Amino acid sequence: MPASASLTIPVRPRSPAQADEIAAIFRSALGSSEIAVDATAGKVTLRYHFPGDIDTIMRQLYARGLTNSATLAVAVTVRAQSGGSIDSARFVAALSASPAISDVSFDGRTVAATVAAATQTMRALHEALTAAGLELR
Secondary structure, eight states: OOOEEEEEEEOOOSSHHHHHHHHHHHHTSTTEEEEEEETTTTEEEEEEESSOOOHHHHHHHHHTTSOOOSEEEEEEEEEEOTTOOOOHHHHHHHHHTSTTEEEEEEOSSEEEEEEESSHHHHHHHHHHHHHTTEEEO
């Protein structure tokens, strides 16, 4: 089963029709599920194949004026590879050193961060997780 992440993407629907348009964009995106558009809070939350290709989705949102954010929140459930352990403080510091990744937290089970809303950043995060000896769940 492919790994997935929980994403929260800022959106700004100005009408119920635009909220429906946002939902349709995500429903048509391969690898997305559990989509919820919260127009009042200005966000969409979903499960998304990780690392996936977020560029297409973001381009559609930008083109329609449905978001003006260049970042998204991501949370990925992980576990240390068999027999391995992770120095959480060092891991968080290494991720936080990237200019495209901020607000990193790791509780031993979930890595959460705010990242640039770009496929390349999602791939870099994925590579950092696996390089640190973490398996995606």
